[in-house]
Ligand SMILES: Nc1ncnc2c1ncn2[C@@H]1O[C@H](COP(=O)(O)OP(=O)(O)OP(=O)(O)O)[C@@H](O)[C@H]1O
């Protein structure tokens with residue numbers, strides 16, 4: 318049984334891309350998969366089509382009906398800001414206990430794999446006291462850290478790794494999703510990260526063109542099979 322929390326060194330580096338890809342790859346191998354984005358900000362109910370929720374529903378072969386949107390993303394906020402700020406704009410606040418217990422219920426399901434995409438980077442605030450890392454640590458499932466290959470990623474990635482490991486979070490791996498138009502080559506970035514990542518596997522994910530089929534992407538399912546994460 319695979320249970321993974323997909324987090325990142327920062328926003329916009331590829332969490333949804335990796336979660337959707339892993340979901341499709343596991344389903345193609347015949348596994349039942351649930352992919353969730355419990356907290357989403359910048360969600361426009363009029364345009365669910367470009368949201369993370371929609372992309373994860375599509376990867377599961379589900380239509381973006383109101384019921385399915387609610388099942389994948391119950392905490393939805395309109396402002397494209399960090400969750401604490403986006404919730405405050407609506408006079409709301411995320412209750413971490415409610416969030417963790419909702420996730421635990423889904424983690425306890427019978428599906429072969431449950432993939433939970435976090436929100437923003439590993440230490441983005443959820444409210445005025447708790448961050449994503451508190452949420453992740455409370456769930457006790459392994460994290461898959463997604464990072465980019467942009468200039469600056471080495472420190473961001475190693476800082477995120479240290480923060481997660483400092484809280485006892487098991488790491489299933491690091492996926493370096495190639496950033497656009499950056500001077501640092503993907504392979505060199507991966508080689509450098511491997512020198513510092515100890516037993517945590519570091520996997521390169523080259524940039525796919527929009528026209529590329531997801532089947533051309535490297536197989537990430539080995540990360541989901543690691544029963545004992547570093
Ligand atoms: N390896 C890749 N090949 C092609 N496109 C990619 C790749 N990685 C990321 N992208 C694209 O980069 C953009 C940002 O990625 P994505 O939405 O997955 O980031 P995210 O970490 O989920 O962001 P957020 O913090 O908003 O949830 C998207 O348009 C995505 O399709």
Ligand SMILES: [Mg+2]
Nearest residue numbers: 332333369434
């Ligand atoms: Mg996303």
